[in-house]
Amino acid sequence: MDAKIIIIGAGVVGLAIAAQLAKNQKSIIVLERHDNFGKDQSSRNSEVIHAGMYYPTHTLKAKLCVEGNQMLYNWCNRYRIGFENCEKLIVATSPEEKDNLYAIFVQGKLNGLKSLELISESTIRLIEPNIYGVEAILSKSTGIINSHEYMQSLENYALNHQAIISYNSEVVGVEKINGGYEILFSNNSEIYRVSSEIVINCAGLYADRIASMLGIDIVENKYEISFARGHYFRLSGKYRNFTTRLIYPIPEKNLSGIGIHITKDLNGYMKLGPDVEYLKNKIENYTIPKNRVDLFYKSANKYIPNLKKSDLSPDQSGIRAKLQKAGEAFRDFVIQNEDKLGFNGFINLIGIESPGLTSSLAIAKYVEKIITNL
Numbered sequence: 582m583d584a585k586i587i588i589i590g591a592g593v594v595g596l597a598i599a600a601q602l603a604k605n606q607k608s609i610i611v612l613e614r615h616d617n618f619g620k621d622q623s624s625r626n627s628e629v630i631h632a633g634m635y636y637p638t639h640t641l642k643a644k645l646c647v648e649g650n651q652m653l654y655n656w657c658n659r660y661r662i663g664f665e666n667c668e669k670l671i672v673a674t675s676p677e678e679k680d681n682l683y684a685i686f687v688q689g690k691l692n693g694l695k696s697l698e699l700i701s702e703s704t705i706r707l708i709e710p711n712i713y714g715v716e717a718i719l720s721k722s723t724g725i726i727n728s729h730e731y732m733q734s735l736e737n738y739a740l741n742h743q744a745i746i747s748y749n750s751e752v753v754g755v756e757k758i759n760g761g762y763e764i765l766f767s768n769n770s771e772i773y774r775v776s777s778e779i780v781i782n783c784a785g786l787y788a789d790r791i792a793s794m795l796g797i798d799i800v801e802n803k804y805e806i807s808f809a810r811g812h813y814f815r816l817s818g819k820y821r822n823f824t825t826r827l828i829y830p831i832p833e834k835n836l837s838g839i840g841i842h843i844t845k846d847l848n849g850y851m852k853l854g855p856d857v858e859y860l861k862n863k864i865e866n867y868t869i870p871k872n873r874v875d876l877f878y879k880s881a882n883k884y885i886p887n888l889k890k891s892d893l894s895p896d897q898s899g900i901r902a903k904l905q906k907a908g909e910a911f912r913d914f915v916i917q918n919e920d921k922l923g924f925n926g927f928i929n930l931i932g933i934e935s936p937g938l939t940s941s942l943a944i945a946k947y948v949e950k951i952i953t954n955l
């Protein structure tokens with residue numbers, strides 16, 4: 582075998598796994614189609630360190646988000662990554678929304694979050710004078726992170742522990758061979774073959790495609806990924822430091838997204854987003870439709886009373902790798918060894934959408950455990 586472990590994809594999850602495994606395992610190769618890390622989902626997100634109150638208890642999303650939150654803060658402190666534990670409010674803007682607010686609060690408590698508090702209208706006004714709400718959840722463990730610095734630190738860590746990261750290397754075929762797998766990848770118009778005992782599929786938007794290259798039936802196994810684009814609109818410079826905390830509305834039904842919220846970067850510039858638009862074709866298209874501004878204005882105006890539409894301008898967009906199709910119920914992360922399908926040592930990570938950034942270090946530990954038990 583050319584390597585013990587091949588990781589497909591150098592997004593935040595592939596990098597976190599490479600860093601975690603490189604501590605104890607030698608002979609790790611990461612194959613990434615782009616010329617650098619994190620160019621897909623991992624650089625087109627809100628950069629929020631989530632607390633983990635939205636997801637059903639005992640799901641991987643709940644468990645790995647709650648664990649990953651603390652691990653991420655520790656990593657940021659240790660490797661001097663830019664972050665701010667800025668906290669967040671989820672605001673009910675009418676009495677009718679209060680039941681949904683309490684349901685999130687209870688779910689958060691069931692998920693083991695100690696740092697959630699319900700706060701009244703007057704407390705909202707006191708701590709966030711620019712925000713309107715009749716009651717809110719204060720989440721003290723929510724924060725923001727410089728995700729590029731974080732990924733750079735993971736790459737450095739993996740490289741310093743002898744992992745190899747091969748950029749411009751697009752996986753085009755996967756075959757089972759005796760004792761492992763053979764991977765075909767294209768680099769500079771040439772096709773190369775590399776073999777390993779273990780393969781970890783962290784290909785984000787294309788993780789289903791990688792699984793089907795091996796012969797896994799992605800329809801039968803419910804591994805088909807939908808592309809759900811989220812757009813962001815920047816708030817004009819006068820809104821700099823408009824709030825101290827991130828401000829979230831009550832989320833949409835079935836958790837397609839957690840609602841158009843106010844997020845900010847580490848310099849205090851504010852953004853609204855992301856919404857959810859399922860793309861009909863699975864083609865990467867990051868356009869922001871012009872008429873989207875109306876939806877953003879309408880949503881945010883509920884909790885920012887004096888907002889003007891002219892304060893909003895298009896920013897970036899990102900595409901989520903969603904297992905949950907439009908209108909469907911909650912789907913969890915898929916992270917498993919595919920021994921039951923006849924592919925022992927092939928570990929699929931499919932549907933790693935939000936809170937994948939927050940969960941990345943916990944996902945890496947989880948995958949390490951799977952490998953230890955192979």
Ligand SMILES: Cc1cc2nc3c(=O)[nH]c(=O)nc-3n(C[C@H](O)[C@H](O)[C@H](O)COP(=O)(O)OP(=O)(O)OC[C@H]3O[C@@H](n4cnc5c(N)ncnc54)[C@H](O)[C@@H]3O)c2cc1C
Nearest residue numbers: 590592593594614623626627629752785934935937938939
């Ligand atoms: C709009 C939006 C907002 C989000 N907000 C947050 C947030 O605030 N907090 C949070 O915790 N999470 C958030 N997320 C989720 C988070 O960004 C993802 O869960 C995380 O980035 C997933 O990382 P990944 O490494 O699995 O996937 P990706 O970052 O998509 O990386 C996959 C990699 O695989 C590579 N690849 C694909 N196919 C091949 C191939 N054939 N050969 C070689 N390489 C290949 C790709 O080039 C890519 O680099 C958000 C996501 C989106 C889209």
